[in-house]
Amino acid sequence: MTLELRNCTYGYRRWKQPVLQDFSYSLPEGLTVLLGPNGAGKSTLLKLAASVTTPQKGRVALDGAPAGTAAYRQAVAWMPQDIVPMPTLTAREYVAYIGWLKGMNRTDAWKQARKALARVELTDKIDARTSQLSGGQLRRVGVAGALVHGARVLLLDEPTAGMDPYQRRVFRDILRGLTGDVRVLLSTHDVADLAEEADHVTVMYGGSVLHHGTTHTFLAHTPPGTLEGRAAEGAYTALLRSHNVAA
Ligand SMILES: Nc1ncnc2c1ncn2[C@@H]1O[C@H](COP(=O)(O)OP(=O)(O)OP(=O)(O)O)[C@@H](O)[C@H]1O
Numbered sequence: 001m002t003l004e005l006r007n008c009t010y011g012y013r014r015w016k017q018p019v020l021q022d023f024s025y026s027l028p029e030g031l032t033v034l035l036g037p038n039g040a041g042k043s044t045l046l047k048l049a050a051s052v053t054t055p056q057k058g059r060v061a062l063d064g065a066p067a068g069t070a071a072y073r074q075a076v077a078w079m080p081q082d083i084v085p086m087p088t089l090t091a092r093e094y095v096a097y098i099g100w101l102k103g104m105n106r107t108d109a110w111k112q113a114r115k116a117l118a119r120v121e122l123t124d125k126i127d128a129r130t131s132q133l134s135g136g137q138l139r140r141v142g143v144a145g146a147l148v149h150g151a152r153v154l155l156l157d158e159p160t161a162g163m164d165p166y167q168r169r170v171f172r173d174i175l176r177g178l179t180g181d182v183r184v185l186l187s188t189h190d191v192a193d194l195a196e197e198a199d200h201v202t203v204m205y206g207g208s209v210l211h212h213g214t215t216h217t218f219l220a221h222t223p224p225g226t227l228e229g230r231a232a233e234g235a236y237t238a239l240l241r242s243h244n245v246a247a
Pocket residue numbers: 012013019036037038039040041042043044045081
């Protein structure tokens with residue numbers, strides 16, 4: 001399975017410098033953590049891969065199926081950085097609605113929404129209005145929305161932001177429990193928490209990829225003498241500094 005952006009250019013304003021220019025990226029197998037300072041282009045990359053935005057130039061495809069086609073949209077799940085509550089919908093209705101938008105029939109979407117909410121331990125909030133959930137609970141609803149339709153590619157934009165430590169652990173267990181050839185691209189500022197779990201690490205800055213490789217090659221940037229448990233943070237900072245980027 002290959003999700004690929006090839007020679008993509010994307011800018012939010014036509015008269016401004018594009019955020020991504022002639023940008024190519026291929027999502028490796030397993031879990032890839034996407035790191036980078038604010039404004040690096042991480043969300044933009046995820047939105048292009050999720051086919052919620054379309055590049056002005058270049059192409060995005062999954063195994064040859066172009067982004068935007070039904071086959072592509074069903075295979076790819078996206079959790080946006082900002083989960084906007086829908087005041088009239090309950091958590092279950094919200095997740096089922098995402099499933100339905102992704103092509104599930106209503107009965108399946110309804111059943112799978114309950115299961116997806118159980119996976120993020122929100123069974124007790126299943127009938128709560130999304131507008132009445134806390135920020136962390138709403139993010140867990142977002143994760144459930146990404147899980148509901150059995151996608152082969154999960155694109156998650158800062159999924160753990162605002163989650164308490166216990167829920168971060170639950171989330172990591174969900175990632176570990178994904179079976180089959182499911183690929184995950186996950187952006188985070190939570191370097192220490194997730195980078196060491198990943199199979200691959202991508203670091204972006206200024207719309208470019210500074211590093212893209214296995215976690216092993218990423219951690220090789222860790223400066224000697226770094227405290228235990230700080231290896232990923234150390235590697236990240238050292239990588240940015242080696243490119244003259246203030247971390
Ligand atoms: N809707 C928008 N309209 C105009 N410019 C935007 C918009 N969204 C993002 N940008 C700009 O695009 C650039 C990349 O933003 P993007 O959100 O992809 O970065 P990011 O790496 O996800 O940042 P963060 O870590 O802060 O979420 C930034 O310069 C940002 O100001």
